Amino acid sequence: MSITLKQPEGATPRDCGECPIRHRAVCARCEADELEALDRIKYYRSFEAGRTVIWAGDRMDFVGSVVSGIATLTQTMEDGRRQMVGLLLPSDFVGRPGREAAAYDVVATTDMVMCCFRKAPFEEMMLRTPHISQRLLEMTLDELDAAREWMLVLGRKTAREKIASLLSIIARRDATLKLGSLQGPIVFDLPLTREAMADYLGLTLETVSRQISALRKDGVISLEGKRHVTIPDFHRLLEEAADDGDGGLLT
Amino acid sequence: MSITLKQPEGATPRDCGECPIRHRAVCARCEADELEALDRIKYYRSFEAGRTVIWAGDRMDFVGSVVSGIATLTQTMEDGRRQMVGLLLPSDFVGRPGREAAAYDVVATTDMVMCCFRKAPFEEMMLRTPHISQRLLEMTLDELDAAREWMLVLGRKTAREKIASLLSIIARRDATLKLGSLQGPIVFDLPLTREAMADYLGLTLETVSRQISALRKDGVISLEGKRHVTIPDFHRLLEEAADDGDGGLLT
DNA sequence: TCCGCACCTTGACGCAGATCAACATGAGGG
DNA sequence: CCCTCATGTTGATCTGCGTCAAGGTGCGGA
Structure with missing residues (x-):
């Protein structure tokens, strides 16, 4: 065959x-x-x-x-x-x-x-x-x-801040790529597995999973399935990332 | 005056x-x-x-x-x-x-x-x-x-490995700068305070101090005063740094 | 000579995140 | 349709490093 x-x-x-x-x-x-x-x-x-x-x-x-x-x-x-x-x-x-x-x-x-x-x-x-x-x-x-x-991020941020930092990078990139605005809700698919996120962030995949659940419970993000993410309030996410200066809205 | x-x-x-x-x-x-x-x-x-x-x-x-x-x-x-x-x-x-x-x-x-x-x-x-x-x-x-x-180093190494990594970088630089060899003992002065080392390594200065003491106790390094370091065996240091491939002996 | 200050060391304790383990979910293949 | 395997979630426990605290050391200046 x-x-x-x-x-x-x-x-x-x-x-x-x-x-x-x-x-x-x-x-x-x-x-x-x-x-x-x-x-x-x-x-x-x-x-x-x-x-x-x-x-x-x-x-x-x-x-x-x-x-x-x-x-x-x-x-x-x-x-x-x-x-x-x-x-x-x-x-x-x-x-x-x-x-x-x-x-x-x-x-x-x-x-x-x-x-x-x-x-x-x-x-x-x-x-x-x-x-x-x-x-x-x-x-x-x-x-x-x-x-x-x-x-x-690797040296000084907490696990929660690391996850929020990664999400904000992906969100920002997606918004600029699709010419979306950073005002309303942002929607995208995670291009990485939990394991790959862990490798990026210097964490274990269990910690990644737990922190994503925590951010969901706290309303910072919402999830459909395991990969489809909605960010209702980008500035809230930046706060969670302990990201000052919010990157000037462009990459 | x-x-x-x-x-x-x-x-x-x-x-x-x-x-x-x-x-x-x-x-x-x-x-x-x-x-x-x-x-x-x-x-x-x-x-x-x-x-x-x-x-x-x-x-x-x-x-x-x-x-x-x-x-x-x-x-x-x-x-x-x-x-x-x-x-x-x-x-x-x-x-x-x-x-x-x-x-x-x-x-x-x-x-x-x-x-x-x-x-x-x-x-x-x-x-x-x-x-x-x-x-x-x-x-x-x-x-x-x-x-x-x-x-x-920041994402995946332990505190001890981080210190060893930093020391090996400084040692290697010093050896090449002074045209010394990496075979015999290497001697140099730390150009950084404990606090600066901590800032580099994503640690606290207390942890830096403790790990330096531990490496000294284990004979990986020896110290005269707080800054003057002797590395008796560079390969031993590289092992402690979990540094594979030993960097080809040049920068 | 002594003081003050920057720098460093060491100890006791707590917690964030690692580790170990069990289970859930869902897609693809026979 | 069910089995398998990759992927993800959640819980229990352990531990490395941070935090807080109390000195120690040595240099520069009065």
Whole structure:
């Protein structure tokens, strides 16, 4: 009998002109001729939810952008303890120019499409194309800020605040992506399992579950099923996250 | 009576040629003419130990490099909880091109000298000088890696492992800086107070003190006074840090 | 020389979150 | 339709680290 592989189709764009991340990815500042040069070294790859894109330590002969879907960057210790160190959303860059091996496990948590560039030609092109390296610098600085903000969450926040922080990040992203407002209620699906949330937050999955239940009981969020979340009052959530300055309403 | 301000002198270089960080800072790849252009927009500033360089949220009209001494990047919550998000060593870059206000408190923990560039001309120069933005990209990617490694420490390591991790980082840096080997015993002075270590590690200063005492009792380290540390066996320390892969012996 | 202050250490105790364990829920497959 | 397995919830108990408290140490200044 023939097996029908669940093909994560859909988001693969026909060409850069109709690419959903055209104006946010590494290529954001490229001119037509530069896009054409990139086009010659690029290819698309699709991953099913749960598939590992690369294992830490493996040789990596490409870099690329997440086009659609979500991936995670995870570090694992010898005894099995795991810490997520990055959440890759559409337009985020994967891989590091000038490095042979992957530093972290990259796993697709939803069906995902990547736009990959062969590493050697990409590196060479970076030297000749300031538009690419300038944009990559900007994106890397943003990621560094995000990592540092996450250090505060990991080092100093309580379990409840950690959950609220994660929810507010996802809510904010979803609101801006769907052009929703942060005034009314926000509705979205959690893209992560409880275990993945625990890996992100430096908690156990039991604690994650308990704190989500507590936030639900206290009316900060409401749940339909296990993943579908409604935030009735975003400012209340920010208070629970002990998040001052409320992030300027944009990411 | 005349007050003699304790002038942190010494390390201010006469010109770029004899600058101690010439080959590791943002300017590492610059040619003579590029250095000359940088020279026109640069000035040195000295800070005594304990002085705040900038407060988070303050307008920042310069960027720059640490020439000598050590500074910390710290984030503070409204209720006073603090998390250090970066340790700035000689050659590290301070500030972010394209940003108006400082994102974190920057504090000199030892006497420190900075080589500052006026922000607007520096940003303009970056556009024309790929050598600068390429080097800055490389440094930012390194910092991102360091931040992510620190996320694992904050999220998943025990107090004892956290202390051992911090000591191994300082030991490794010191060994490479002084061209020492990692085979024999390593000797250095802690550049941080117990409180600063606690802020870095997401602990309280009492726990830091207790764990240092425990490591001393177990022979992993030995102490003369409160700051002068000897590591008799670096590999033992790495084991205590639960640090696999031992970092390849270089930074 | 002594004082004051910043920095550090150590002890007693409590609690947030980990651990261990049992059970619930729901989707996919035979 | 039921079984299985992945995922999630909830309870009981344990423990690592925080909190509160009481000194100790050593340097700079009067």
